[in-house]
Amino acid sequence: xxxxxxxxxxxxxxxxxxxxxxxxxxxxxxxxxxxxxxxxxxxxxxxxxxxxxxxxxxxxxxxxxxxxxxxxxxxxxxxxxxxxxxxxxxxxxxxxxxxxxxxxxxxxxxxxxxxxxxxxxxxxxxxxxxxxxxxxxxxxxxxxxxxxxxxxxxxxxxxxxxxxxxxxxxxxxxxxxxxxxxxxxxxxxxxxxxxxxxxxxxxxxxxxxxxxxxxxxxxxxxxxxxxxxxxxxxxxxxxxxxxxxxxxxxxxxxxxxxxxxxxxxxxxxxxxxxxxxxxxxxxxxxxxxxxxxxxxxxxxxxxxxxxxxxxxxxxxxxxxxxxxxxxxxxxxxxxxxxxxxxxxxxxxxxxxxxxxxxxxxxxxxxxxxxxxxxxxxxxxxxxxxxxxxxxxxxxxxxxxxxxxxxxxxxxxxxxxxxxxxxxxxxxxxxxxxxxxxxxxxxxxxxxxxxxxxxxxxxxxxxxxxxxxxxxxxxxxxxxxxxxxxxxxxxxxxxxxxxxxxxxxxxxxxxxxxxxxxxxxxxxxxxxxxxxxxxxxxxxxxxxxxxxxxxxxxxxxxxxxxxxxxxxxxxxxxxxxxxxxxxxxxxxxxxxxxxxxxxxxxxxxxxxxxxxxxxxxxxxxxxxxxxxxxxxxxxxxxxxxxxx
Amino acid sequence: xxxxxxxxxxxxxxxxxxxxxxxxxxxxxxxxxxxxxxxxxxxxxxxxxxxxxxxxxxxxxxxxxxxxxxxxxxxxxxxxxxxxxxxxxxxxxxxxxxxxxxxxxxxxxxxxxxxxxxxxxxxxxxxxxxxxxxxxxxxxxxxxxxxxxxxxxxxxxxxxxxxxxxxxxxxxxxxxxxxxxxxxxxxxxxxxxxxxxxxxxxxx
Numbered sequence: 001x002x003x004x005x006x007x008x009x010x011x012x013x014x015x016x017x018x019x020x021x022x023x024x025x026x027x028x029x030x031x032x033x034x035x036x037x038x039x040x041x042x043x044x045x046x047x048x049x050x051x052x053x054x055x056x057x058x059x060x061x062x063x064x065x066x067x068x069x070x071x072x073x074x075x076x077x078x079x080x081x082x083x084x085x086x087x088x089x090x091x092x093x094x095x096x097x098x099x100x101x102x103x104x105x106x107x108x109x110x111x112x113x114x115x116x117x118x119x120x121x122x123x124x125x126x127x128x129x130x131x132x133x134x135x136x137x138x139x140x141x142x143x144x145x146x147x148x149x150x151x152x153x154x155x156x157x158x159x160x161x162x163x164x165x166x167x168x169x170x171x172x173x174x175x176x177x178x179x180x181x182x183x184x185x186x187x188x189x190x191x192x193x194x195x196x197x198x199x200x201x202x203x204x205x206x207x208x209x210x211x212x213x214x215x216x217x218x219x220x221x222x223x224x225x226x227x228x229x230x231x232x233x234x235x236x237x238x239x240x241x242x243x244x245x246x247x248x249x250x251x252x253x254x255x256x257x258x259x260x261x262x263x264x265x266x267x268x269x270x271x272x273x274x275x276x277x278x279x280x281x282x283x284x285x286x287x288x289x290x291x292x293x294x295x296x297x298x299x300x301x302x303x304x305x306x307x308x309x310x311x312x313x314x315x316x317x318x319x320x321x322x323x324x325x326x327x328x329x330x331x332x333x334x335x336x337x338x339x340x341x342x343x344x345x346x347x348x349x350x351x352x353x354x355x356x357x358x359x360x361x362x363x364x365x366x367x368x369x370x371x372x373x374x375x376x377x378x379x380x381x382x383x384x385x386x387x388x389x390x391x392x393x394x395x396x397x398x399x400x401x402x403x404x405x406x407x408x409x410x411x412x413x414x415x416x417x418x419x420x421x422x423x424x425x426x427x428x429x430x431x432x433x434x435x436x437x438x439x440x441x442x443x444x445x446x447x448x449x450x451x452x453x454x455x456x457x458x459x460x461x462x463x464x465x466x467x468x469x470x471x472x473x474x475x476x477x478x479x480x481x482x483x484x485x486x487x488x489x490x491x492x493x494x495x496x497x498x499x500x501x502x503x504x505x506x507x508x509x510x511x512x513x514x515x516x517x518x519x520x521x522x523x524x525x526x527x528x529x530x531x532x533x534x535x536x537x538x539x540x541x542x543x544x545x546x547x548x549x550x551x552x553x554x555x556x557x558x559x560x561x562x563x564x565x566x567x568x569x570x571x572x573x574x575x576x577x578x579x580x581x582x583x584x585x586x587x588x589x590x591x592x593x594x595x596x597x598x599x600x601x602x603x604x605x606x607x608x609x610x611x612x613x614x615x616x617x618x619x620x621x622x623x624x625x626x627x628x629x630x631x632x633x634x635x636x637x638x639x640x641x642x643x
Numbered sequence: 644x645x646x647x648x649x650x651x652x653x654x655x656x657x658x659x660x661x662x663x664x665x666x667x668x669x670x671x672x673x674x675x676x677x678x679x680x681x682x683x684x685x686x687x688x689x690x691x692x693x694x695x696x697x698x699x700x701x702x703x704x705x706x707x708x709x710x711x712x713x714x715x716x717x718x719x720x721x722x723x724x725x726x727x728x729x730x731x732x733x734x735x736x737x738x739x740x741x742x743x744x745x746x747x748x749x750x751x752x753x754x755x756x757x758x759x760x761x762x763x764x765x766x767x768x769x770x771x772x773x774x775x776x777x778x779x780x781x782x783x784x785x786x787x788x789x790x791x792x793x794x795x796x797x798x799x800x801x802x803x804x805x806x807x808x809x810x811x812x813x814x815x816x817x818x819x820x821x822x823x824x825x826x827x828x829x830x831x832x833x834x835x836x837x838x839x840x841x842x843x844x845x846x847x
Contacts, residue, residue: 302792319789324688324710477770477789477796479689481729484736487794488761515732518705518725519691 003279006287007165010156017153026062026104027082029145030091033069033231034224034263035385036076040092044077047096055100062104065154068232068267070145071386072132075115080127080145087127088113118382118404135401137364138388139372140348144232149267152274155235161280163351167243168288171354176247177203180350182358184370189215189306189343190421190447191523192369192436198340201330202248205338210250213334213341214241215311216257216264219303220419221470223450225374226344228386230257230264233348234271238294240350242281245292248340252293256311259298269296303420303474306448307522308341310476321476322522343448345374365391369435373449379416380455382407389434396430399453410455413554414538418447420467420474421527423534424460443534445527459556460539461546465493467531475524482525485516489532498559501547506536551622558602561621565606567592567629570616572636576606592634597625649717664708664719665693675721676730676750678737678820679771680709684780690737690771692750694729696720705729727754735760737769741821767821767828770796774815784808787815787829800833809834 004010028048032041048064072078075089081103088099091113102108114123115130124130127145147154155161167176181196202210214237218226230237241253257264272294275281283291297315304310305320312334314320333339349371353361361371369391375398377387382404389398395415399405406412414424423444425432432438436446454463468490477483489512492505513529520526536543545551552560565576565585570592577585577593584600587593593616595606610617647658651668658667663686668675678690688710695708698718705725720726734756738747742758742765751758770789775798778787786804789796800809809830816827 304792324686324707326712472794473792475793477792477794478772480691480733480736480769483770483794483796484733484739488736488739490794491762511732515729515736519694519707519729519733521688521691521707 003277004286005279007169010161010165010286014156017157021157024083027065028062028079028099028104029065029067029082030079031068031070031076031145032066033144033228034261035069035073036078037263039076039090041077043093044079044091044096047093048099051096051100052104055105057100057104062100065148066150067147068144068149069141069228069386070127071136071138071141071228071388072130072383073385074383085126085128087115087125087130089115131404132383132385132387132402135397136388137372137390139352140236140345140374141228141232141386141388143236144228147233149232149234150270152235152271152278155233159355160235160351161239163354164239164242164280165286167246167354168286168290173203173247173249176243176354179353179358180247183349183353183361184358185346185349185353185361186369186436187342188345188349188373188448190418190445192446195342195346198330198342199244199248201328202250202338202340205331207338209252209337210248211334211337211339212241212245212248212250212253213311213315213339214253214255214257214344214347215306215308215341216255216261216344217299217306217311218258218261218344218448219301219306219474220448220450222378222452223376223419223448225376225386225449227261227264229344229348229374230255230261231267234264234268235275236348236351237268237344238271238275238281240347241294242285242292243350243354244340244342244347246290248338250340251291253295254315254334255294255296256299256305256315257296258301260301265296265298272296302476303470304476304522304524307524309522311341312339319476321478322524324521345449366433366435366438368437369446373434373446375449375451377403377451377453379451379453380406380410380412380458381453391435392433394431394433395425398434398451399430403453406453406455408455410457412453413456413458414454414460414463416444416452416454416463416531417450418445418530419450420470421445421524421530422447422450423530424454424463424538425534426538443530443537445530457554457556459497459552459554460535460542461493461497461552462554462556464531464535465490465497468493468528471524471528475528479519479521479525481516481519482521482528485512485520485525486528488512489516489529493532496543496546497552497557499546499550499557501543503547505547506540506543509536545622549622553621555619555621557621561602561619562597562625563595563600563602563604563606564618564620564625565593565595566616566618567594567634569614571614573611573614575609575611576617579605579609581605587634590636590638592629592636594628594634647713647715649713649715649719651719652721658713660713662713664695664697664706664711664713664717667713668708668719668721673721675708676753677709678746678769679773681773681777681818684773684776686710687772687776690769691733692730694726694733696723696726730754731756739764740766741769744821746820766797768798769821770798771820772798773818773820774798777815777818782808782812782814784812798829800830802833805830805833 030045077091080087177199185195186192187195216226299305302320305314309322310320329339364371372388372390374388378384387402414426416424425444429442439446472486472490475482513533516529545553555561572590577587584596585593607617645660675693677693679687686709688707693708694705731754734751738758739761774787779785786808787800790799
């Protein structure tokens with residue numbers, strides 16, 4: 001590896017890389033992000049490599065690029081073939097032969113691997129025309145499929161580290177801070193504090209030693225935005241961090257990433273090594289005289305360590321518990337020194353702002369929230385995956401336009417944004433614009449970008465209980481309002497979902513919420529009641545049904561539902577009887593089946609296996625189970641046989 | 644150190660920079676209740692019973708007075724409807740664990756807290772951490788610490804250290820706001836824990 005000592009050398013080096021690359025040479029880009037790997041992408045890559053060898057093509061004819069996540073996780077493993085940009089979905093190793101012989105050699109598109117529009121039944125060849133992608137604005141994750149995250153040359157080929165050059169050689173640190181301030185970039189970690197302002201505080205803190213930190217402790221259930229950026233384009237984060245260090249006068253940086261993200265840890269480690277070898281990190285960066293080193297710190301997976309002061313404690317080797325603010329980290333942070341902490345996505349925005357100016361960001365979004373935001377769109381939605389959209393897009397556009405709506409013809413019920421500290425937003429607010437302040441208005445938060453879609457089969461009491469159970473485990477347990485408030489709220493919610501709810505429980509939940517919100521030490525506690533408050537606000541009737549009628553309207557809470565076989569429609573087909581894991585179904589050939597309610601564990605197997613044409617197994621809630629029909633009446637006399 | 648003028652309960656107070664609101668209040672005889680606070684120890688901010696209302700830049704917030712540094716022109720209210728309501732709830736939450744503790748009962752009377760509001764889970768410990776912090780900060784032994792997190796958090800003596808250090812010290816027992824018996828119980832529990840079979844059982 002060679003060290004690059006000046007912007008001119010980097011320019012020449014970049015031109016060399018690009019000139020050696022033939023844009024018309026076929027390249028199969030396979031997503032090897034965590035999602036696609038879980039779906040077997042590694043085997044697809046191996047099969048493709050073998051097939052290329054077998055067909056005598058070797059690397060002169062076609063390249064294979066193993067990339068980070070392009071987002072459409074629902075349909076993985078995904079590959080995109082360049083230069084045509086042909087997108088194949090759900091590719092299996094067995095498809096390799098055809099892909100190589102048909103698409104690479106014969107230049108023919110394989111229809112069965114293409115995206116099929118469910119509305120028009122038309123196949124779509126190009127990635128950018130698939131509705132999932134068409135409605136996005138992928139400034140941050142758009143390059144993921146175009147680069148191998150383990151190759152710094154790939155990053156340089158798409159213009160990487162040009163922002164670093166610009167910052168170091170054309171701007172003063174103050175100008176960089178000013179630029180970030182003007183861009184109105186708000187922190188993507190959750191609270192949405194203006195990044196430029198935070199930078200200015202750290203810059204103005206008088207101390208020789210300062211630290212800059214990437215918060216990659218992504219802990220919300222179902223969220224994987226930061227992972228995808230760090231896995232797929234680690235250099236964009238390193239570049240942003242180095243620019244930030246220059247602007248704030250820091251010479252040491254940390255990436256705090258959870259140990260459960262092994263691929264992100266690996267890729268960012270490789271990226272740091274490569275950037276050091278090239279002289280983009282280390283001493284006298286690109287001959288500018290600026291020194292900066294980056295270390296990776298693996299967190300042990302505590303949710304609370306995503307809270308910045310807990311993160312600092314953990315980084316210092318202490319228990320991950322928050323410490324009071326003030327003093328803020330910008331004044332007294334890591335080891336008592338001024339420290340700036342920003343989220344992965346915030347840092348990844350920096351090179352874009354430096355390269356394209358503050359207007360680039362301010363031209364996108366709403367008055368109060370600028371730029372794009374990555375969401376992990378999960379739950380009851382057709383296109384599960386990672387989406388990047390401009391701020392100001394409506395929730396409806398994300399869920400229906402990008403996400404393709406709710407599967408199985410089910411009705412939409414709510415979308416939960418912001419993870420365990422977020423809130424549930426009902427149908428009536430789906431047309432609000434995605435914006436830090438708008439989301440807060442309706443009782444949710446932007447958070448770091450988790451977005452869980454829920455359909456009519458979701459019980460909102462159960463959702464609140466689930467998030468509180470998560471927080472009961474993940475609170476550090478230091479302060480009373482958070483630890484004890486969550487403990488009691490969880491108990492009440494559990495009681496309600498088990499049919500033991502009492503009059504006054506809702507009011508008590510609200511009162512506990514207030515104390516926990518107002519008096520907790522850190523943001524975890526102060527936002528912990530959000531799932532409770534937002535579900536009470538919009539779905540109070542569900543709480544009341546549980547408490548007053550002992551009924552779960554969504555048929556979710558086990559203690560409140562029963563399964564029952566309708567004797568009029570049961571055809572004694574024996575399917576449910578055989579599948580019941582606890583032998584709770586009594587019956588036989590030509591004998592109408594009856595569920596023994598004492599034995600039933602409410603697993604729902606009978607309900608699922610009963611042939612739809614009979615539909616004899618019923619779920620009931622809030623009403624007594626009809627008595628079993630007398631044994632003598634259970635024999636079915638079939639007309640055909642009765643003759 | 645520069646002087647800072649602030650207002651506590653409508654009284655103008657002079658404080659030194661770096662003082663907490665609690666220290667400033669106590670220095671002029673304004674009482675704010677505390678449970679996890681101890682002069683010899685670093686401020687901790689866990690029990691939140693010292694919560695007060697502050698007004699800065701037109702915004703009212705509840706903060707823990709044992710941690711919050713004094714600021715010029717800060718307006719502090721040590722009692723208000725919101726403060727009292729919060730303290731009452733905090734007491735009720737703690738009383739579920741230590742229902743018969745005299746210190747908590749006195750405060751409960753003051754704030755109208757109902758010790759039976761929540762289902763009892765008598766652990767006798769409110770996790771104030773006085774024993775843990777005293778052992779770490781003053782005695783520098785770390786014989787007692789917190790284990791687990793969230794609602795499973797509890798204090799535990801480290802048998803290896805406790806067996807050497809604790810029997811002749813026990814200074815933390817008297818610090819315990821909910822009764823020394825609790826610390827004694829946890830210590831006994833730690834020392835009674837059977838040592839691994841490879842190690843010889845220490846002679847008493």
